Amino acid sequence: MMRTDLELIYRWVPEKAHVLDLACGDGTLLAALARNKKVTGYGLEIDPQGITACLHKGVNVIEQNLDGGLSNFQDDSYDLVIMTQALQTLRRPDLMLDEMLRVARECIITFPNFAYWRHRVHLGIRGYMPVSKSLPHAWYDTPNIHLSTFNDFEHLCREKGLVITDRAVGIGEREGHWATRIWPNLFGEIAIFRVGRRHR
Amino acid sequence: MSEIPTDSVGLVSPRTVHFDTPLALACGKTLPAYDLVYETYGTLNAERSNAVLICHALSGHHHAAGYHSHDDRKPGWWEAHIGPGKSIDTNRFFVVSLNNLGGCHGSTGPTSHNPATGRQWGPEFPMVTVSDWVHSQARLADRLGIERFAAVIGGSLGGMQALQWSLTYPERVANVVVIAATPKLSAQNIAFNEVAREAIRSDTDFHDGWYAEHNTVPRRGLKLARMVGHITYLSEDAMGSKFGRDLRSDDLNFGYDVEFQVESYLRYQGDSFSTAFDANTYLLMTKALDYFDPAAAHGGALAPALAPSKCPFLVVSFTSDWRFPPSRSRELADALVRAGKPVSYINIESPHGHDAFLLPEPRYQAVFSAFMSRAAEELGLEERT
Numbered sequence: 324m325m326r327t328d329l330e331l332i333y334r335w336v337p338e339k340a341h342v343l344d345l346a347c348g349d350g351t352l353l354a355a356l357a358r359n360k361k362v363t364g365y366g367l368e369i370d371p372q373g374i375t376a377c378l379h380k381g382v383n384v385i386e387q388n389l390d391g392g393l394s395n396f397q398d399d400s401y402d403l404v405i406m407t408q409a410l411q412t413l414r415r416p417d418l419m420l421d422e423m424l425r426v427a428r429e430c431i432i433t434f435p436n437f438a439y440w441r442h443r444v445h446l447g448i449r450g451y452m453p454v455s456k457s458l459p460h461a462w463y464d465t466p467n468i469h470l471s472t473f474n475d476f477e478h479l480c481r482e483k484g485l486v487i488t489d490r491a492v493g494i495g496e497r498e499g500h501w502a503t504r505i506w507p508n509l510f511g512e513i514a515i516f517r518v519g520r521r522h523r
Numbered sequence: 524m525s526e527i528p529t530d531s532v533g534l535v536s537p538r539t540v541h542f543d544t545p546l547a548l549a550c551g552k553t554l555p556a557y558d559l560v561y562e563t564y565g566t567l568n569a570e571r572s573n574a575v576l577i578c579h580a581l582s583g584h585h586h587a588a589g590y591h592s593h594d595d596r597k598p599g600w601w602e603a604h605i606g607p608g609k610s611i612d613t614n615r616f617f618v619v620s621l622n623n624l625g626g627c628h629g630s631t632g633p634t635s636h637n638p639a640t641g642r643q644w645g646p647e648f649p650m651v652t653v654s655d656w657v658h659s660q661a662r663l664a665d666r667l668g669i670e671r672f673a674a675v676i677g678g679s680l681g682g683m684q685a686l687q688w689s690l691t692y693p694e695r696v697a698n699v700v701v702i703a704a705t706p707k708l709s710a711q712n713i714a715f716n717e718v719a720r721e722a723i724r725s726d727t728d729f730h731d732g733w734y735a736e737h738n739t740v741p742r743r744g745l746k747l748a749r750m751v752g753h754i755t756y757l758s759e760d761a762m763g764s765k766f767g768r769d770l771r772s773d774d775l776n777f778g779y780d781v782e783f784q785v786e787s788y789l790r791y792q793g794d795s796f797s798t799a800f801d802a803n804t805y806l807l808m809t810k811a812l813d814y815f816d817p818a819a820a821h822g823g824a825l826a827p828a829l830a831p832s833k834c835p836f837l838v839v840s841f842t843s844d845w846r847f848p849p850s851r852s853r854e855l856a857d858a859l860v861r862a863g864k865p866v867s868y869i870n871i872e873s874p875h876g877h878d879a880f881l882l883p884e885p886r887y888q889a890v891f892s893a894f895m896s897r898a899a900e901e902l903g904l905e906e907r908t
Contacts (some may be wrong), residue, residue: 341863350772365860369888378867381901383835385856385868395857 325351327493328407328433328513335431335489335517343426345389347411348373348381357382364401373487390414393422401427408513410434411467422519424485429519431519435489436492436507436514438472443509457512473508480518489517527590530606532564532596532613535589539629540666546624546659552649553651555639557661560629561585561621564605565613567667573904574669575611576660577601577620578677578684581752584628584801587620603883605760610891614906616673624659625807627650634735646732648802653680653815657687662694674698674895675900678880679847680808683815687830687857690817698898699892701830702839703880705851706825706858707816712846715755716809719748723802731737732803741802746793748805753792758843758876825858835865837894839887841879842872867894
């Protein structure tokens, strides 16, 4: 059983794709993709437990901090770059987006939607920084230094002239309730975007 | 040593195997016949699919694990990682560890008898390279009936041999582990080696390498070489926390005798090495280090040089290693990625410098054993209980 966002990404990744998975965690996604879809590639991770779990699964894992960029990966060397739940922890998410689309023509990104209604209740009504399943940390120890909303991300993509080829939201264990399709910025807990390079 | 720890392979004894098929070497010379001394730990399975080859570093040898007798003060040099339940689990794997050609621990080398001249080989022992070692190791595998190694593993110079295995015999190795190594030496690395060699050669007891015929040993040269080498094996922090500026006595004595603890330590290391290691072997092995550069044949580009490799790699470095720093392992891992080869790269936090590859460290052990147990599963190896 995979996390909702991973389930969805799993379906989006084409067979035999060459994939770079940024912040690959324990390698669950890459292992499933390799086993069932003949996907090849590498995961980048810095968490020691995650790295060891990857090795146990036979996932190729490179210990690398994403804030250092992807300069060791060549232009167009992958079909797809995936980054789940890490964008909001990076020093410069916008630059990482450029890097991801340098290495591959397409990328899939998931992040916690800060405008999710429960988060709005926390902040707007109760007056506290939101704490939820997707944002489990307190304000003082959170690794999430660049929180954004579904709308914010779309805005950034528009500014950069990037093409959003697909978008979805996850809520808890489920995805795709009708309300999330109409008001994703309000009802989506996790934002999932599939982004391509700008049209030339 | 009276009680042998239960996680040790226990009492082991070396064996020697003789080869009389000539071995053509990279330098153009041919070794007509030679011996290799080796040890094994664990049991070779019926399919002969669970063998692991251990390649040793500059001053290493075949005695990687276990004890030769109950009186041994110390076990083999990689006891931390070879044994039942350890990273290289002898309940699963059959471990082969040899002394390389040109060595001074039983395999044919400069201290061996040269039948062509009737003298010791001495300085006339042909220069051997990492590739030559790999060829000789493959012949040892043939003799042991091992068609394909489950893994070839090495640290430092041993890691270079493991890497070379995947290029020279890609069909004969299922996994490669390269620890604290580099795809080639830097100018600084070569410079340190040259200081060590010059220390040996300039010792008046060296006699152009014929010291044995003069019944002497270039002890001062070897000692200096080891002292310089030893500094590069430790990190500044490790030396600082081990010795600081501690003095042997309470006061400064304004002389050139040993005053600081670090001086005492280095002299002790140098002295014990100078009586245990052969000078010609040291010269030869440092040259093998200097020459190693698989990318050279590809105009310096490493990724295309790695094209023949077919197996998964584990590349490990240590944060405080400045002899072969993490950036050098990273270079190898990046080139493997560019070549599209399966590789995992881990940088272990350690204060112990280059020597960290010899020591136990929880995270090092965790990643090493994770990779090895995955390798065992892939090969369908069962645990022997």
